[in-house]
Amino acid sequence: MALTITCPICGKRNGYEFRYGGEEKGPRPDEKDLTPESWCDYVHMNKCVAGVQQEWWFHRDGCGSWFTIFRDTTTNLEKETPEAQE
Amino acid sequence: MMSRFNHLPTLKIDTSDRIPFTYKGKQHYGTKGDTIATALYANGVRIYARSLKYHRPRGLYSMDGECSNTMMEVNGTPNVRTETTLLKPGMVIKEQNVKGSAKNDMLGFMDKMDWAMPAGFYYDTMHKPAGIWPVAMKQIRKAAGIGKLSPDHHMPGKYDEIYPSCDVCVIGGGPAGMKAALAAAEKGLRVILMENRPWLGGHFDYRTTEYVDRQTHHDRAVQLAKEVENTDNIRVFTHTANVGAYNNNLITGFQIGTEKDSFTERYIELRANSVVVATGCIERPLLFENNERPGRHAGRLRPAPGQYLWTAARQDRRVFHRP
Numbered sequence: 001m002a003l004t005i006t007c008p009i010c011g012k013r014n015g016y017e018f019r020y021g022g023e024e025k026g027p028r029p030d031e032k033d034l035t036p037e038s039w040c041d042y043v044h045m046n047k048c049v050a051g052v053q054q055e056w057w058f059h060r061d062g063c064g065s066w067f068t069i070f071r072d073t074t075t076n077l078e079k080e081t082p083e084a085q086e
Numbered sequence: 087m088m089s090r091f092n093h094l095p096t097l098k099i100d101t102s103d104r105i106p107f108t109y110k111g112k113q114h115y116g117t118k119g120d121t122i123a124t125a126l127y128a129n130g131v132r133i134y135a136r137s138l139k140y141h142r143p144r145g146l147y148s149m150d151g152e153c154s155n156t157m158m159e160v161n162g163t164p165n166v167r168t169e170t171t172l173l174k175p176g177m178v179i180k181e182q183n184v185k186g187s188a189k190n191d192m193l194g195f196m197d198k199m200d201w202a203m204p205a206g207f208y209y210d211t212m213h214k215p216a217g218i219w220p221v222a223m224k225q226i227r228k229a230a231g232i233g234k235l236s237p238d239h240h241m242p243g244k245y246d247e248i249y250p251s252c253d254v255c256v257i258g259g260g261p262a263g264m265k266a267a268l269a270a271a272e273k274g275l276r277v278i279l280m281e282n283r284p285w286l287g288g289h290f291d292y293r294t295t296e297y298v299d300r301q302t303h304h305d306r307a308v309q310l311a312k313e314v315e316n317t318d319n320i321r322v323f324t325h326t327a328n329v330g331a332y333n334n335n336l337i338t339g340f341q342i343g344t345e346k347d348s349f350t351e352r353y354i355e356l357r358a359n360s361v362v363v364a365t366g367c368i369e370r371p372l373l374f375e376n377n378e379r380p381g382r383h384a385g386r387l388r389p390a391p392g393q394y395l396w397t398a399a400r401q402d403r404r405v406f407h408r409p
Contacts (some may be wrong), residue, residue, distance in 0.1 A: 002332035
C-alpha cells in the first residue's frame with residue numbers, strides 16, 4: 001500500500017497500520033430537536049469530495065489513537081492544510 | 087562447436103567450467119556465467135520459440151529480458167525468460183507452444199494465414215455462428231498461447247520477502263546510479279541501490295572504448311562498483327528488477343538470489359525518503375519488414391566471432407530525481 005498516514009504520536013507510518021474512520025463531519029448533533037432524517041444525514045451522508053478532505057483515522061496496529069488528517073482524495077497524498085495545494 | 091570470445095575483459099564467463107544441461111532430451115554443455123539463452127546459442131540454437139498467434143520464428147532479440155522471444159519451459163516452470171536466467175547444472179529446457187520443434191514447427195503455416203487473422207483479430211469472432219465455438223476453441227487452445235502449467239506443478243526453491251527502509255533509493259546500477267548513490271552516501275544518508283543485472287556497471291560494463299585518460303568504460307564501471315561496495319551505508323541489491331514505483335516513494339523489486347544466498351527469489355518492498363531513477367532507456371526498434379525474425383537484434387549484443395551481425399540501436403541515458 002503506497003499510502004502513508006502521519007499519526008500525531010507515532011509519526012509517518014505505513015497505511016497498513018491504520019483503519020479509516022470516515023469523513024470529519026463536525027460535532028455530534030444535539031439530541032434536542034433531533035429528527036430521524038437529520039440523524040440519518042449525520043451518520044450516513046458523505047460529501048465524497050474530489051480534493052482535500054479532513055478525515056478520521058485509527059492507529060489500529062500502533063498507539064491506538066484516533067485523529068484527523070487532511071488527504072487529497074485525487075492523489076491519495078496527505079496534506080498539511082485543508083486548502084488544495086498546486 | 088562452440089565459438090566464443092575469450093579475450094575480452096568484459097566477459098563474465100569461465101570457459102574452463104562446463105555446466106551440463108538438457109535441451110530437447112539431449113545433453114548439452116554451457117559454461118559458468120552463461121545465461122540459458124547464451125548457452126543454447128553456443129550450442130547452435132537460433133530459433134528459441136514461436137510467436138503465440140502466427141507461429142513465426144523467434145530468436146535472440148533484446149538480450150536483456152526486454153522481449154518475450156526467448157521464453158521457454160525450464161524444469162517444468164513455463165515462461166522463463168532465458169536471456170536473463172543464469173544457467174544452473176542439470177536444467178531441463180523445453181520449447182513451448184510448438185508442434186514438433188521450434189525450428190520445424192508444424193504450425194508454421196499459420197504465418198501464411200495473416201490475411202485471415204489481421205492485427206486486432208479476436209478469437210471471439212469464432213463465437214458465431216453458434217456451434218462452431220466448441221470446435222474452434224479446442225483448435226485455438228492447441229495453437230495459441232505460450233507456456234503450459236501442469237496443475238500439480240510445484241515451484242522448487244525458497245521464497246522470501248523483506249521490507250527495508252532507507253533515505254535514498256537509487257534505481258539502476260549504471261554509472262549515473264552509482265555516482266548518485268556515492269554522492270548521497272557521502273552526505274551520510276542510508277542508500278539502497280537496485281540493479282536489474284547480476285552485476286553493477288550498466289552500459290559502461292560491456293564497453294572497452296576509452297572513457298578518460300586511457301581508462302576504458304569497463305574499468306571505470308569496475309572502479310565505481312568497487313567504491314560502491316566498499317561504502318558502508320550503501321546496500322546493493324543486484325539481479326533485482328524494480329517492478330513498481332508508487333506514491334509516497336514506495337518502491338518494490340524482485341530479486342533473484344545467487345548460490346550463496348539463503349533464498350531463490352525474494353520480494354523487496356521499501357519506503358524511501360527520496361528516489362533517484364537512473365534506469366537508462368530501452369531503444370525503440372526500427373520499423374521494417376520482418377524486423378522481429380531471428381538474426382535481427384537490439385543493441386548490447388556480444389556475438390560469436392566470424393558471424394555477420396546487423397545491429398540497429400538507439401540508446402540514451404537519463405536521470406530523474408523525485409524529492
